Amino acid sequence: VFSCGSYAQDQRGRVRVIAYRKPLEIGGVLVEPGDILAGDVDGVVCVPRDLAARTLEAAAKREANEGTKRDQLAAGVLGLDMYKMREPLAAAGLRYID
Numbered sequence: 001v002f003s004c005g006s007y008a009q010d011q012r013g014r015v016r017v018i019a020y021r022k023p024l025e026i027g028g029v030l031v032e033p034g035d036i037l038a039g040d041v042d043g044v045v046c047v048p049r050d051l052a053a054r055t056l057e058a059a060a061k062r063e064a065n066e067g068t069k070r071d072q073l074a075a076g077v078l079g080l081d082m083y084k085m086r087e088p089l090a091a092a093g094l095r096y097i098d
Contacts, residue, residue, distance in 0.1 A: 034049040
């Protein structure tokens, strides 16, 4: 369950809430109140509250870098050149054929 600013409440006796805003362990991961949870079809990540700002900064830098790479690839730059792989491959005895 993903929630922001609310918590589970007793629903006419069907569910009994024992505690809320307490640490819990899910799949071996300790989740503390205030931690950030993000999920999609590939999985879920838990970012501890004290690492949130640093994680957001790193994610923004990575997204900008990946956007630049997507633009270069769309313009026709080969990954081989973008990642400077021609020389290491040639040194390994491999030859690129256009």
